[in-house]
Amino acid sequence: RDLSDIRPVVIELKKGKLRREDLAQILEYKALIVSMQDSELTKWKNEFGINYHAPKLMLICSEISDELKLSANLAGVEVKTFKGVEKAVVNFDGIDEIKTKLEEWNDFIKSGNRTLPGRAEWVEQIIDMLHETFDSMSDLHDLETIDEQPSVDDRFFCVAQSHPFINIPIYYNDVHFMGLIEYDEEANIPFSSEYFYCEISFLYQMDEELLDDKSSEVLEIVERNEYSLLESDGYFSVIKIKREILEDKKIFKKHISQLIKTCIEIKELHDE
Numbered sequence: 001r002d003l004s005d006i007r008p009v010v011i012e013l014k015k016g017k018l019r020r021e022d023l024a025q026i027l028e029y030k031a032l033i034v035s036m037q038d039s040e041l042t043k044w045k046n047e048f049g050i051n052y053h054a055p056k057l058m059l060i061c062s063e064i065s066d067e068l069k070l071s072a073n074l075a076g077v078e079v080k081t082f083k084g085v086e087k088a089v090v091n092f093d094g095i096d097e098i099k100t101k102l103e104e105w106n107d108f109i110k111s112g113n114r115t116l117p118g119r120a121e122w123v124e125q126i127i128d129m130l131h132e133t134f135d136s137m138s139d140l141h142d143l144e145t146i147d148e149q150p151s152v153d154d155r156f157f158c159v160a161q162s163h164p165f166i167n168i169p170i171y172y173n174d175v176h177f178m179g180l181i182e183y184d185e186e187a188n189i190p191f192s193s194e195y196f197y198c199e200i201s202f203l204y205q206m207d208e209e210l211l212d213d214k215s216s217e218v219l220e221i222v223e224r225n226e227y228s229l230l231e232s233d234g235y236f237s238v239i240k241i242k243r244e245i246l247e248d249k250k251i252f253k254k255h256i257s258q259l260i261k262t263c264i265e266i267k268e269l270h271d272e
Contacts, residue, residue: 008055018061133253144171178263198239225262
């Protein structure tokens with residue numbers, strides 16, 4: 001089921017090169033859905049509404065000829081390929097890791113802020129709220145951020161990624177010193193239905209010896225402002241923020257204003 005438009009999705013996975021028979025097979029599946037008996041049709045209408053008759057079709061294979069790919073596209077079938085069977089294997093270190101990934105995906109579904117196709121507009125709204133927050137902070141005039149959601153090829157992002165998650169850098173005195181993010185797999189920052197995150201970017205650039213020297217003061221500032229930190233690979237530069245503030249502009253402004261001032265206070269420690 002595609003949550004963006006409530007259409008059924010039919011996926012056929014083929015280990016090797018796609019054949020004409022495989023395309024015929026998935027088209028037959030569509031025909032079976034459209035022409036199903038009334039007893040089954042009621043269930044599908046209850047699940048998908050009027051969209052039951054327009055399933056999305058996807059074939060996944062290791063290789064496909066140009067002619068067959070064109071035929072698939074003309075028939076409304078999306079084709080995805082992988083390079084070699086060995087690369088198609090999903091590798092996990094164990095059951096716990098599989099469970100973690102499934103929980104992250106369930107968090108994404110439950111988070112209440114849109115499926116992937118609808119998220120771009122949602123992130124744009126958050127960027128607009130951030131600009132409004134800057135305007136309300138009359139005592140600070142040197143805050144900047146992006147005007148629209150960056151693409152993965154854009155140089156103006158906080159964390160490189162290919163999906164429309166929150167990924168917003170914040171500049172102070174023309175320096176990128178913090179960012180709002182939702183997810184970063186490389187840094188072991190998990191997607192959560194409860195939190196998004198503030199990355200205090202300049203701490204990554206701090207000299208290790210200086211960082212050790214200042215760490216207790218940084219933690220004291222964080223705790224004094226009642227923030228909690230993400231415990232991941234020894235980071236103390238990622239602050240957890242309740243996701244619920246994203247749904248109320250007034251609360252968002254209040255919390256993000258305090259967060260920015262907290263990060264500026266930490267930066268002043270860094271600049272001493």
